[in-house]
Amino acid sequence: MLKKIPDEFEIGKSVAPNQYSALTLAYIGDCVYELYVRTYLIKDKDYPVNVLHKTATKYVKASAQADYFRRIEGILTEEETAVYKRGRNTNSHPPKNAEMIDYKIATGVEALIGYTYLKGDTERLIYLLGFLTEDST
Numbered sequence: 001m002l003k004k005i006p007d008e009f010e011i012g013k014s015v016a017p018n019q020y021s022a023l024t025l026a027y028i029g030d031c032v033y034e035l036y037v038r039t040y041l042i043k044d045k046d047y048p049v050n051v052l053h054k055t056a057t058k059y060v061k062a063s064a065q066a067d068y069f070r071r072i073e074g075i076l077t078e079e080e081t082a083v084y085k086r087g088r089n090t091n092s093h094p095p096k097n098a099e100m101i102d103y104k105i106a107t108g109v110e111a112l113i114g115y116t117y118l119k120g121d122t123e124r125l126i127y128l129l130g131f132l133t134e135d136s137t
Contacts, residue, residue, distance in 0.1 A: 029114025087111025
């Protein structure tokens with residue numbers, strides 16, 4: 001697991017994390033979230049890729065992200081809640097297979113993860129993502 005964000009990315013030096021749009025935060029948060037899921041899935045065994053893909057979708061689909069949010073909602077700081085709400089309230093269009101409310105919550109989650117990542121708060125990021133795999137599937 002990533003313990004330190006590499007210095008060469010200079011995260012937060014040119015643009016402060018709170019200056020990014022909510023959708024940009026969600027864009028990077030989606031990547032970080034999926035990387036965590038994929039890393040979690042391969043940590044104990046080398047599964048076939050089709051099994052990994054099917055299992056990963058159970059974690060990354062909008063409804064699963066909405067369930068994840070319900071697990072972390074009570075431990076978020078005011079700042080984190082505000083970032084989540086910025087993401088949730090963006091004008092985005094869900095894919096055909098997702099409910100609008102789940103998709104909005106998922107966008108908020110991804111914005112929160114992206115913001116935490118861009119802040120360089122790896123300890124908090126890993127703590128929050130740890131709830132993703134707790135009592136899952």
